[in-house]
Amino acid sequence: MSTSLPVAAGAGRVGPEVAWRLRPVSDHDLPRLAPWLPPTADRRLPEPQAAERWWLLETPEGPQACVRLRPAIGRDRLRHWYHVGCVVHAAPSLGLFHPQNTLLLGNDHTGAAELADLAWDPDLDLPEQAAALQHLLRAALLLLARDRAQLGAQLIVELPGLRDEAGRSPFWEGLGRHFYPGEPQEALHRFGPAWRSHVAALLPRQLVYVSFLPEAAQAAIAQVPPACHPLLGVLAAEGLRYGHHITIDEGGPVFEARLDTLPAVLQVRRRNLVEARPRGEWASTTWLVAADEGDEVLALPARGTSPQTLAVPADWAAAGLSGPRWTLPLAV
Amino acid sequence: MSTSLPVAAGAGRVGPEVAWRLRPVSDHDLPRLAPWLPPTADRRLPEPQAAERWWLLETPEGPQACVRLRPAIGRDRLRHWYHVGCVVHAAPSLGLFHPQNTLLLGNDHTGAAELADLAWDPDLDLPEQAAALQHLLRAALLLLARDRAQLGAQLIVELPGLRDEAGRSPFWEGLGRHFYPGEPQEALHRFGPAWRSHVAALLPRQLVYVSFLPEAAQAAIAQVPPACHPLLGVLAAEGLRYGHHITIDEGGPVFEARLDTLPAVLQVRRRNLVEARPRGEWASTTWLVAADEGDEVLALPARGTSPQTLAVPADWAAAGLSGPRWTLPLAV
């Protein structure tokens, strides 16, 4: 499925330089995105007035990746994670020194912004996947920086955990299963993503020593399936880090960052877009540009000529892309 | 007190370009450093064969800052921190939504490398303080990258907590005091920094709700005294973050990072030092250089001419600074 790439503010098709854009997911995208989404993902379009948003990376070859923004989580429904801690049991007189990992259920990231349900086209080559994810993430960060006032101070991204061939999570089988005998898939089907808030009420509220879990569950803590490896590198490159929290159902890692210290967010500037008048060789790089309103981010070749201005090609300027915009270079 | 700056490998004084260097603290530095050190700091020189090291930033005007490296903490003596978590008490039917901060005692950073007892000359201007700290930290990171194999995967820096005019920590008064009536200063005097391991045995082992602490103690959590503000910016710029742990005695924040993803560590390269043969204008920046052995880092003007080579001024090359070295540009 290929979609045209109209310029938000302008009319008609734009020149060959446009590589991709970010835009809200709409109804007709759902059949394309559905197979990419992890089973735990929310599949509904956000309500028109909701703070939540759902974005798509669209290229001339069609959509390649999508992500959902939740501006401040844990209010409408509680959100829970395990904090992975460490307790050392040591007795020098016995020559004993055992660091023990522990899990503590909590709501540590309440109030954070979340980039949720990151999903992408698995048929792309690995480098293409990484590129798509980097584009998606960076464009999303541009909008986050622009809309900073409506977001929590922290940003998190939950990653999927390991599952076996039958789709079972060894982490769930080793821990959650003992406290809720029901089938997570069924509960998910019945309650949607909210099922995790419901099941959290049944999970251990005191510190759990990881060593009481089966080997397979221990080994799954904070691990992601191989298909997610491209995402790990992209998140790390943008400054998100595993912060010793995992999801309660799969044990997948939660990446986190303070929004205000993320390199991309620090690089976002409101600049005046002017038509480039190149003298000789015009060294352009890819820039991301968004208007004050609307959730569209365009990627285009441009050149920062001062902290306040960005020179864009004449055909873009002609298509209406001029005046103040929110800007971010694509390269980290 | 001013000290000369001999080049490690060479002989005699070096040219005017040398701004500063990092070197191990020695006996005769102690009188100068002592007044800078926080009361909780270790004041002893590391044993000659110890893994621990103690480094000094030396400028033509004398020492300006110092830091202690502990390559892997928590083994010889247990180390404890509180993890600052969050539990939400919510009852939609009562319109109740209370996020509660919690403290949980643990040994989460066991095995990490630590840059400890960061201290500097308080008589410097604030910009000078920040510069000194950035130089110190960056030079230390060069050595950490070089000696990576001997270090833990995580790097932490504990910051001092708030204290009142009488030198009392409101955090300690509000929490620790109830579990150990003795005077922290006396225990510190008697046991040195190990007193914190001893007192940890008396502190609450279950989750403590922050709301049970007095206002002053709550307000002190993860706060640093104004004198430490220059350090906050430097740590943040280098990629260290407050990771929701605080010290058990003062409630000061613990900054942390994964060593292998720190920008400075990623920038460190082993390069061949060659004599610069500038053609025309020679755009040099400050580089940090260390040999394979020894804990000396030199700061000098140089230019990276390829990923494998660094061109240094002729007078440095003449002084013996050539061949393979560990290098890092000073600028972030």
Place this chain on the structure above:
Amino acid sequence: MSRIVKSPPAEPAPPAAAQGDAGRYLLRPAALADLPALELLAEASAIGISSLVPDRALLRDKLERSLKSFAADDDVSGEEHYLFVLEDRAQGGALVGTSGIAASAGFHDRFYSYRNEYVVQVSPELEARNRIHTLHLCHDLTGVTLLTGFHIDPAHAAGVAPQLLSRGRLLFIAQFPERFADRIASEHPGLADDSGRCPFWDAVGRRFFDMDYPAAEQLASGPQRTLIAELLPQSPIYVPLLPEEAQWSLGQLHPVAELPFQILLDEGLDADTYLNLFDGGPTMEGRLPLLRSVAARRVFADARDAGRSLRQGRWLVANARVQDFRASVCSGPLREEDLALLATDGGPLAAAPLPVGPGGDTA
């Protein structure tokens, strides 16, 4: 020392029984007709643990629930709440007190309390040893039988009336064990002043709810009790971190409840383990067979049998009927009229020796 007990001579009654209150008071299930009198009692500033609000609709609900509870036969569910009233026959049967029994605490749900726990932590190097007092939110008392709502007209607080009002319930429970748990508990109000300041609530509950104690107390007596409990910290509360006033108030009794508390303390209930979640007052607890009146309880086939045996001393005597339950205080030797009062209908009787005072020895 010999275990042979001689048949006592027909001597005058011992001093304890000479108070003239024998047969004066009657404990019986509350009836719908008691509604106006209960309302009056609720309005008066009565001594005791008041769960009695002077609200006719609420009182009627309470009464109706009690009637259903007494009427329940094989189908007891644990949801029963039995309400008793105390008649003063010297005042023509005027209602002078009330008390109750909840068959199963937290029926259908958990019944929360704080449990006192002590943890010892040691630092050999600092030569310090801490015995740390903590409060654990627990639902240990879920399903136990609760003695509730003791409430007496102050004019009758000095004699045997409160004894009958409180201990009479134990005979009822012992008589019909299938309706009750074999563990008995009773909540007693903690320190709170008339302006609604409650040091324990202010130090604990208020940090998690934006409401003052009277509002919380009202919520706590309703179906929201469990909900509130679940909004309190799930991890132990470290007592040393509480303000001193709150520390001192732990397990302290509100003076208004001194009388019913002392009676149950004398029965052998333990007051040191559990605290009320809201005001930190003592929640007493004990095993039914070990309670004084139950352990010393004697059962007689009929009134004649009882009359032959209870020849001296002061006794709490009760019939063995449910809806027509009657209990009274009698002095040996029993008189015909005492027995008539109990309306045994030819059935068995149970008796327990009555101590002289709330804290005194058995007479």
Place this chain on the structure above:
Amino acid sequence: MSRIVKSPPAEPAPPAAAQGDAGRYLLRPAALADLPALELLAEASAIGISSLVPDRALLRDKLERSLKSFAADDDVSGEEHYLFVLEDRAQGGALVGTSGIAASAGFHDRFYSYRNEYVVQVSPELEARNRIHTLHLCHDLTGVTLLTGFHIDPAHAAGVAPQLLSRGRLLFIAQFPERFADRIASEHPGLADDSGRCPFWDAVGRRFFDMDYPAAEQLASGPQRTLIAELLPQSPIYVPLLPEEAQWSLGQLHPVAELPFQILLDEGLDADTYLNLFDGGPTMEGRLPLLRSVAARRVFADARDAGRSLRQGRWLVANARVQDFRASVCSGPLREEDLALLATDGGPLAAAPLPVGPGGDTA
């Protein structure tokens, strides 16, 4: 029903007393001279809870500590450990059993156990309700008096000998309350096989110590016990996370301890609350005054007084001396020789009715 008890006629002794064991066994403090016999007993595969290692030096230490304990006068510290031996007078006073009392568990330190706790958690949306079994590391039993080391020659396991060996200690404790706590506990071995496999240890302790059960058991019986306890998780252990075999083993008794366990269960000790830290075996616990032999205990001024009263039934009888403590099982009516055996020296005696069997009713 009447409380009048008639003086019994001089009829033949009831069947329970006809076993001919009356006066056969004598319980007394162990003496240094018992060392070789104790060593033999330790070497034999005796029934019971063996803290008896066939090591002469250790046994001598144990004996000497016991002698000092019995000799302690006003200066009891709680550190006392009393060792008793059982003589079979039918075999010329041969030593056939031993048992002990530790005055104060964990003297000078904490005495750790696991306490069974149950937490209920509910998810209304999922319509799920969990009663979660957890084990809490606690030192509730610190300072209680411990019944230790029951150990009997299998040839004597069937008759009154084990009763005397176990319950005789309770008479000693009741006689000298100033030496003991009023709370009594006793640890009983859990499931472990001969090869040293212990499901509970393998599921819990082993995760924190790199040692197998026999090594841990040895450490646990020494001064390192507290240290080990402190290396175990300080937060509750969630039982559902343990392997099934370990879950099943919680509170399970090693068959070798069936006899002493049943005797104490019959005494009224509770076995459902505490578990041994190492093997998950039941640690029994109860209040001294409520124990069967103590509650039913009768005290007599002298042997003549006792003789007059104990005219039928089977009785555990003990003198009231410390170092010369003697206890025996006698049938009423008491014979002169029974009383002589007890060496009362003209002093008082105490007696408690003896049940027929470990789980049986009072004779």
